[in-house]
Amino acid sequence: MNRRLSQRLLVAAAAFASTAVLFGATGCSADNAGGGGGGGSSDQVTIGLITKTDSNPYFVNMREAAQKAADAKGAKLVALAGAFDGDNEGQVSAIENLVSQGVDGILITPNSSSGILSAIKDARDQGVLVIALDTATDPADAVDATFATDNFAAGVAQGTWVKSSLDGKTPKVLLLDGTPGGTVDTLRHQGFIKGMGLTEDSPEILGKADTHGDQTKAQTAMENLLERAPDANAVYTINEPAAAGGFAAIKAAGKADQIVIGSIDGSCTGVENVKKGIIGATVMQFPGKMATSGVDAIVAYAKDGTKPKSGFNDTGSELITDHPVDGLESKDTAWGAENCWG
Known part of the structure; x- marks a missing residue:
């Protein structure tokens, strides 16, 4: 936990020093049912979820499943979304937002398989586990793992x-x-x-x-x-x-x-x-399975450093x-x- 706490303190300090802290950024909407992320006990795992939109029933179901899984694990969920299907800039802002909050991992349904790779790389370089849900990235190893439908x-x-x-x-x-x-x-x-x-x-x-x-x-x-x-x-x-x-x-x-x-x-x-x-x-498809698998993987990583199986993990259809x-x-x-x- 000391490594995680130190990482969060460094990220928080960098965010505080910047005048461009992204919280509630244009094009994203936060679901605060799971808390604010990055705060509270240093032992609590914080997970970010970024969906393509927050209105499509498919992504509503995914968010609800992620929240249920996070609650069961005693983790905190911060849910953000693009303003519309195809809002790559909104998803980039959401990634930066979550990194500034010191999350342990990010689950994301990419609008584009390649449009957000730079932001994902920056997050992973800071020790954040990134898992794609629903949509694979190109290349696949741009994220730590993918849980999705074929x-x-x-x-x-x-x-x-x-x-x-x-x-x-x-x-x-x-x-x-x-x-x-x-x-x-x-x-x-x-x-x-x-x-x-x-x-x-x-x-x-x-x-x-x-x-x-x-x-x-x-x-x-x-x-x-x-x-x-x-x-x-x-x-x-x-x-x-x-x-x-x-x-x-x-x-x-x-x-x-x-x-x-x-x-x-x-x-x-x-x-x-x-x-x-x-x-x-x-x-x-099984978006609930995608979300639950992603939450479980981030919690395991935060607890003991265990990473999920890399590459594409088919959640079935x-x-x-x-x-x-x-x-x-x-x-x-x-x-x-x-x-x-x-």
Whole structure:
């Protein structure tokens, strides 16, 4: 503990001497339910969590799981977030903020696999353990470890199910993508294309639009896409809010029986939408497992210097559908409702 205490005192002194101390920086929001971080007993482990946003239900679940895990370990959690999906500058400020508070470790869902590497390096150089959640960095060893879904494999599962569910019909595909350049967005998109047995230039792809994973934007995008491709029969969605928005437009156009929708997330709401037939299938992730694994790893490191297994640690995924297809393992919505975002 003496090493940790000395490190915190040095960091705190440096932060005090600077007029550019970042606390509550623009583009970040703090969740103080777990305390202020860096203060209190020198024996208490302090953990920083930086998500892409603080409003997306996926990251809300991750934050709640991290808080629960921190409470169980007697640790303090400081939660910050970007102002919007893709806010790299906000995440950089959040890293600097947490280092100035003397945290033992940082859990981060990077908006970009490479856009925050310099800030991460600076944190690690000061003895802070940094673990990526949900999104891997490039290169992978820019962080001490990664706990995440294999998003390419999740995309492949979505695409394979959608293709099989067309019952031999020629695919006429519309893509509701996420955020341009986003690591997760790119991997899921590429995986779906592979699962469908297509390429980016395949004529079966009739149109695509960026939705940033937002339900309202997805609905508008789907309305526009259907005007140009009224005979579409398959839709890729970056996440379940995009799927819900896309379905609203499809239903309004009277094409609900014509189009197969696949998605990725595995929220309790998403599983219910699969049960209702709004989404044909979704690939369930486990953000709670990511967060809990990350908290446990930082506590272990702070206690005795033990580091987590380096590289990519796959936290798993499961295809959820009530309409299974041959050759593709899946779980039904009853199982999904019991395990959503665990």
